[in-house]
Amino acid sequence: MSIAAYHQTIAECDDPRKIEYRVFLRITLALEHNRSADWRSAALKDALWRNLELWNALRADLLEDGNALPEALRAGLISLSFAVDRNTQRVLRGEGGIDLLLHINRSVMQGLQGAGAVAQPARELATEDLSYGT
Numbered sequence: 001m002s003i004a005a006y007h008q009t010i011a012e013c014d015d016p017r018k019i020e021y022r023v024f025l026r027i028t029l030a031l032e033h034n035r036s037a038d039w040r041s042a043a044l045k046d047a048l049w050r051n052l053e054l055w056n057a058l059r060a061d062l063l064e065d066g067n068a069l070p071e072a073l074r075a076g077l078i079s080l081s082f083a084v085d086r087n088t089q090r091v092l093r094g095e096g097g098i099d100l101l102l103h104i105n106r107s108v109m110q111g112l113q114g115a116g117a118v119a120q121p122a123r124e125l126a127t128e129d130l131s132y133g134t
Contacts (some may be wrong), residue, residue: 021112027051028105031098039094048088051101055084080104 030047037044059081061067062074069077084104090096 017112017114021109023054024105024109024112027054028102028109031102031105035098035102039091044098045092048091048098048101051105052085052088055081077108080108 027047027050030043031051034041034044034047059078062069062078062081067074084101087096087098087100091098091101
């Protein structure tokens, strides 16, 4: 998903947190599905690429002057985006697993749901139709 498509999707959605949660969910499920795959697996590489693309788009959005998130949260998420980049490179070199990436994504997903939120079942959200303009 390109940065432009990400911005367009968020702008057209009534609840940006919900759409961001769904994107994280789909990518995280793809990573989990390939958790035990060999680091040379095409499916794992695809899931890693999609995750990295998401985090790069988020980083670009977080660096925008008009981003309304609190400065400390923005800084923390930007730092996580660099950790995702480093860990993804390690996995692609066969030097580590994807557990850290899964942990980071799940933590962000929990934050997007907010405290006390009643969550829809994850599989149900993952299968809902979302149009990203791509």
